[in-house]
Amino acid sequence: MARFKIPDGWVVQAYRYALDPTPAQERGLASHAGAARFARNHMLRLVKAVLDQRSAERSYGVAEDVLTPVLGWSLPALRRVWNARKNSAAPWWKENSKEAYNSGLDSLARSLESWSKSRGGRRAGRPVGFPRFHTKRARASVRFTTGPLRLEPDRHHVTLPRLGRIRTHESTRKLALRIENATARVLSATVARDSDGRWCVSFQTLVQRTTTRPAHAGIRHAVVGVDVGVKDLLVVATPDGAEVDRVPAPRSLARATVRLRALQRKASRQQGPYDPQSKHKRLPSKRWRRTQALIGKAHARAASIRRDTVQKATTRLAQQHLTITVETLNVSGMRTAGGACKRGLNRALADAALAQVRRMLAYKTIWYGSRLVEADRWYPSSKTCSGCGSRKPRLLLAERSYVCEHCGLVIDRDLNAAINLARLGETHTLSERSPAGSGPVAGRGAMQETGPAPAGDAAGCETSTPPQHPLDQTGTASPQGEAA
Ligand SMILES: [Zn+2]
Structure with a gap:
């Protein structure tokens, strides 16, 4: 594409x-979302059936050229097949906008592409599994x-x-x-x-948008490092060891998290969809469902409080400092190997916050002309002593302060990590500046570090679709993808 x-x-x-x-509108919205899900699941079933048929034929020794023809996985191909089948598969299709079915097929086309790329080794990151059916509980x-x-x-x-x-x-x-x-x-x-x-x-x-730094912000530091955590959402430090900023998690967030934990304990005592005795699925009780709805609300509340705090903090960071260094997200749990052991909710919260901070800084640094440097995934920011540079083999999350055995330094653990990150950012900036003798190019660092399209993730929008409209169209888009 x-x-x-x-x-x-x-x-x-x-x-x-x-x-x-x-x-009535809420019913309409639910109907449209359901239609998207239906079209996606329907075509996924068909794709699966064709794949299974072909592998069965192969096992009988049918020649490659006479196998059941493959089903195209591109969006236009899926749309063509769906249009031919919708009258029989979904005779009610006219109740919803064609865009509903199209968005379901689009999601399927993307999942299939990611899977096939990942399988062929043409996709970075974690391996992507074969697309799954979306259940009613899916978003x-x-x-x-x-x-x-x-x-x-x-x-x-x-x-x-x-x-x-x-x-x-x-x-x-x-x-x-x-x-x-x-x-x-x-x-x-x-x-x-x-x-x-x-x-x-x-x-x-x-x-x-023009890349400008608001006049009121003023530049405070050339390089800072940012450590992202749970209790203190952000700790910001300079390479010379000064703490610049500390953003504690708001109290309302702590309360929401406590409530979330309590609700999860409650749900675990109720009759859920899994029966541990018979090890089978069962019909969950009404009370369990009610608790699940409350859990969803508590999650949403905690998430929006955190998002608000992180939005304000990252704007401040991108406006006030020139280079900002953050940790790289730990994808497959390497933090447990020798590093800090974060488990369960805490770990999930820390990872989610880090991902959020990185994503927001990626586009805000472009807006304000600062730059983002991401530490190597293996960079031991929390295990290294910021005083003498010696490294600890292991640091538990419970240890809130870093105590160095070599130089006797005792320092807040998050601050220690932030200082180390700041120093990394400083060396990165210097090594990049030296050959050409020019200053850091605004946004360039961020573009390089965050992959091909950081702007596409701007403001955390949920759709990852690259827009295909030419620029000369205004608010109302053109009829593109007519038949869906
Ligand atoms: Zn030391």
């Missing part, structure tokens, strides 16, 4: 608004790329194809102003239901 070229001075950014749909979402996608002039409604005018929970002013001034264009809109049951719309937009 050809990647969309983002013109200079423009970035892809998501604007997300919570919705207040009427009960309900549907994406619109064509038809009327509008923000209404009253700043409190959005218009979506087939679903019509839906009230937004908060004002859409920021994006609406940008659209009116022609500095933003809507590419697509994704509607999804969060774990607390609330529907949200996320507009993927192309926004014109």
Whole structure:
């Protein structure tokens, strides 16, 4: 799939608004999300059947050229087959916008591509498994790329194809102003239901932004290191060992986490969908389901508190410092091998926060002309002494302060890690600057470190689809992908 070229001075950014749909609109939203899921599952079943048929034929010794023909995995191919089958498979298909089915097929095409690339060794990162069927418990979402996608002039409604005018929970002013001034264009809109049951719309937009540092921010430090944790969300330090900033987790977050733990314990005492005695599935009790709904709400609340804190902190970081160094996300649990042992919820929270910080810094450093340096995955930032450079073989998470056996340094553990990261960032900056003699190019570091398209993840938008619209279209997109 050809990647969309983002013109200079423009970035892809998501604007997300919570919705207040009427009960009828809520049914419409659920129907559209269900339609996307249905189309995806239906075509996945077909793809699987064809693959199984071919392998069975091979086992009988059928020649390669007379095997059942493969089913195309591209979106147009899947759409063609779906269009031919939809009248019999889903006679009710006209109830929903064609975009609903298209977004399900798009998700399937992407999953199949990732799987086949990963299997062929053409994809970085963790191995990707064969696509799975989406159950009703999967996150309900549907994406619109064509038809009327509008923000209404009253700043409190959005218009979506087939679903019509839906009230937004908060004002859409920021994006609406940008659209009116022609500095933003809507590419697509994704509607999804969060774990607390609330529907949200996320507009993927192309926004014109100049790389500028706001005058009020002022540059405080050339290089800082950032350690991301649970109790203190962020600890920021300079290479010379000074603590610049410490962002504690807000109390409301601690309360939400306590509640989440309590609810999970409660659910474990109730009759869940798995029976440990017979080791079989069973019908969960109503009380278990009720607790699950509360767990979803508690999760969503904790997540939004954390997101808010991290958003504000990362903006401050990107505006005030020139080079920011962070840890690289530990993908497959290497942190347990000799490093800090983080398990369960704490570990999950720390990893989620780190991923969030990195993603936000990746685009904010571009906005404000600073740069992001990511430490090597094996860089022992928390095990190294920031005083003498000696390294500990093992450091438990429970040890809140770092005590060095060589030089006798006693220092807060997170601060120690942040200082080490800052020093790494400093050496990185110096080594890059020396050959050409020029200063760090704004955003370049971030672009190199975070892979091919950091801007596509801007503002944490959920859709990963590269927009395919040419630039000369305004808010309402053209009819592209007509038959779906
Ligand atoms: Zn030491």
